[in-house]
Amino acid sequence: MWTLALKTLLEDRGKLLTALVGVVFAVVLVNVQGGLFVGLIRKASLLVDNGEADVWVGHRHMHNVDFPRDIPRRWVHRVRAVPGVAQAEPYIIGHSVMTLPDGGFEPVLVVGSDPASLLGNAWRIVEGRSDDIRKPDGVIIDVCDADKIGHPQVGDLREIGGQRARIVAQSEGILGFLVTPYVFTTLERAAGYLQKPADKCSYFVVTLVPGANAADVCRDIKQCLPEVEACTRDEYAGWSIDYWLKRTGLGISFGAATLLGLAVGLVIVAQTLYASVLDRITEYAALKAIGATDRQIFTILSSQAVAMALVGSLVGLMVVFASQSLMSNPRAPIVVPWWLSFGSVTLVLIICLAAAAAPYLRIRRVDPAMVLQS
Amino acid sequence: MPHNAPTPILVDALSKAYGRGTTITPVLRDITFTVDRGEWVFLVGPSGSGKTTLLSILGCVLSPDQGRVEVLGHDVRRLDPHAASQLRLRHMGFIFQRFHLIRGLTAQENVCVPLTLQGVPEAAARRRAAELLDAVALADHRNKNVRKLSVGQCQRVALARALVTNPDLILADEPTASLDGQHGHAAMQLLRDLTARTGATVIVVTHDPRIQSFADRVLTLENGCLCSGEQPADRPDNDDSTAADSTAADSTLSESNAAEPATRRDSELQPILSLG
Ligand SMILES: Nc1ncnc2c1ncn2[C@@H]1O[C@H](COP(=O)(O)OP(=O)(O)OP(=O)(O)O)[C@@H](O)[C@H]1O
Ligand SMILES: [Mg+2]
Numbered sequence: 001m002w003t004l005a006l007k008t009l010l011e012d013r014g015k016l017l018t019a020l021v022g023v024v025f026a027v028v029l030v031n032v033q034g035g036l037f038v039g040l041i042r043k044a045s046l047l048v049d050n051g052e053a054d055v056w057v058g059h060r061h062m063h064n065v066d067f068p069r070d071i072p073r074r075w076v077h078r079v080r081a082v083p084g085v086a087q088a089e090p091y092i093i094g095h096s097v098m099t100l101p102d103g104g105f106e107p108v109l110v111v112g113s114d115p116a117s118l119l120g121n122a123w124r125i126v127e128g129r130s131d132d133i134r135k136p137d138g139v140i141i142d143v144c145d146a147d148k149i150g151h152p153q154v155g156d157l158r159e160i161g162g163q164r165a166r167i168v169a170q171s172e173g174i175l176g177f178l179v180t181p182y183v184f185t186t187l188e189r190a191a192g193y194l195q196k197p198a199d200k201c202s203y204f205v206v207t208l209v210p211g212a213n214a215a216d217v218c219r220d221i222k223q224c225l226p227e228v229e230a231c232t233r234d235e236y237a238g239w240s241i242d243y244w245l246k247r248t249g250l251g252i253s254f255g256a257a258t259l260l261g262l263a264v265g266l267v268i269v270a271q272t273l274y275a276s277v278l279d280r281i282t283e284y285a286a287l288k289a290i291g292a293t294d295r296q297i298f299t300i301l302s303s304q305a306v307a308m309a310l311v312g313s314l315v316g317l318m319v320v321f322a323s324q325s326l327m328s329n330p331r332a333p334i335v336v337p338w339w340l341s342f343g344s345v346t347l348v349l350i351i352c353l354a355a356a357a358a359p360y361l362r363i364r365r366v367d368p369a370m371v372l373q374s
Numbered sequence: 375m376p377h378n379a380p381t382p383i384l385v386d387a388l389s390k391a392y393g394r395g396t397t398i399t400p401v402l403r404d405i406t407f408t409v410d411r412g413e414w415v416f417l418v419g420p421s422g423s424g425k426t427t428l429l430s431i432l433g434c435v436l437s438p439d440q441g442r443v444e445v446l447g448h449d450v451r452r453l454d455p456h457a458a459s460q461l462r463l464r465h466m467g468f469i470f471q472r473f474h475l476i477r478g479l480t481a482q483e484n485v486c487v488p489l490t491l492q493g494v495p496e497a498a499a500r501r502r503a504a505e506l507l508d509a510v511a512l513a514d515h516r517n518k519n520v521r522k523l524s525v526g527q528c529q530r531v532a533l534a535r536a537l538v539t540n541p542d543l544i545l546a547d548e549p550t551a552s553l554d555g556q557h558g559h560a561a562m563q564l565l566r567d568l569t570a571r572t573g574a575t576v577i578v579v580t581h582d583p584r585i586q587s588f589a590d591r592v593l594t595l596e597n598g599c600l601c602s603g604e605q606p607a608d609r610p611d612n613d614d615s616t617a618a619d620s621t622a623a624d625s626t627l628s629e630s631n632a633a634e635p636a637t638r639r640d641s642e643l644q645p646i647l648s649l650g
Contacts (some may be wrong), residue, residue, distance in 0.1 A: 003479075003483060003490075003496075004476065004479065004483070004487065004490065007478045007483065008476060008477070008478045008479065009477050011477055011478025011519075012477065012478075075646060172491055279474075280477070282472075282474055282476055283475075283476050283477070285474075286468075286470060286474035286476075287476075287487070287491070288432065288459065289435055289462065289468055289470075290462060290487065290488050290491065291459045291460065291461075291462040291463025291465060291466075291488065292459065292463075292489055292491050292533075293456060293459055293460075293491075296491060318592070335577070367435070368435040369430045369435040369436045371468075371470050371472075371474055372426050372429060372430050372435065372470065372547050373426055373430075
């Protein structure tokens, strides 16, 4: 039956190509759109995903990593006392303004980490070293933000919150969901740039001893410090993403575009399958006259649909990964997680099977007597 | 096939009309006849006389309005569509006027189709199909796309496809209409050779007087009625009376067919018979 299905499919090469284009189109659209979306939304949890903290402790109502509220620094001792905690350090994130040499200014997001452990400091350093923030006035900025802050070189000076800042290293690709550049520095210097009282910080970033259960540790922290929220890395990443999803409706617009792509793919595949069935209607009628059951006809059609879906998906995914490696950049990263590819292929498979339904129903109505009458 | 096999075809007072309401057109009226096992019956008659309709009813693709029709022991009015398609698949072979081979498949794959539908494993189906293609002298064209075959070759593929399941009943609608006289005759000869040992019953609808010499009996339909001359009661056992309306050349052909030595058939059938 497979031979029959596939060979007849291959025979109508023009139609097959059209259908494949439809499938490829749908797969590429879903994956690239979805990949852009995932890439964009993942920026919302960039600091959480890339910082080494296993657990984040912060204000009881914390909901987005970039918008924290102060907590007393001295509580860190109580966090350190919780079993399972290997390391807990205060961490500061806050908004300030950088003054540029030409007199302009740029809002920045200052990130201050503990200078000893450097927990939560910048990563992916391309110039200088991450521990250079220990140098006087040392800050790390991202090369991708260079145009916003007057293309500084390592060693150049800027002013943040009215205080001196010297670029000591540069990272590449630390771009947040906000278009505000991140500036990484030490805890104390960050407090200075943000005019934050020395006894306050934004979070405690916590690492665990090997084998400790993050959820249990969070629960224990909240028990001994009822005034704080404590959550795992994944949880806080999720909250930060939800914050933007819910407030911007981004998901809906991306989702709608993706659905539209799927719909177009469906129409193309359905239309092609239908046309090729119409083209062969007497052959199908002959098959029915010979004794093919409806189930066998369905097997033929669904094999064709599945074959188109799989081949189209394969080509589509190749296009996706090609365009990902060509077009993805820190500004507009295309992040295609496995579940997106897998999901899109599954969806396309379902769509193709659904597309086989119309021609199937058409053949069901065919009277095998017609082959004799023609 | 068991000896107590039922009469292949039994038609009693069959009527059929198309359309409904005020536009009913009767097509077949009060048709009665039987066909014996192994008999070759030709349906002839003017265009629109209902030959194809009758053949469709015998092939269980159309149901009669009135009367009793038994095909291979089954009352066709009691067959549900699935049972009917199984009956066709396992016991009938169809030869269509336009062959209706499946484009894109090779000759061999086309012949395999009924076996595939029966669920015969691919390898066995291909072997059997190859044997039949041998028998219809298409061994060399086995792997050719049927698009690339000539009309005569296509007809032989269609023949092989109809015979590949060893059917008890073969139904052919204008099997030679797309062929010239010589090829038409050859195709019928081939069909006769191939069915000689299986003893299949053959019903042929035809306009073609040149092949009527192959018939054991000719039924003439006119305006939906069987002409009395060919009622089963006075079925001629000799070919002469039916061949009377064909040309002189054909009647000599028919005689030579009848006198054809069995040895030649046997040699052509060797591959099929080896199947057991
Ligand atoms: N599906 C149908 N609906 C309505 N009328 C039909 C249908 N099929 C056939 N007819 C009519 O029934 C009559 C008999 O048709 P049928 O095809 O059986 O004739 P035929 O003897 O095979 O003719 P031909 O020699 O031209 O093939 C014709 O008048 C035809 O127009
Ligand atoms: Mg006809």
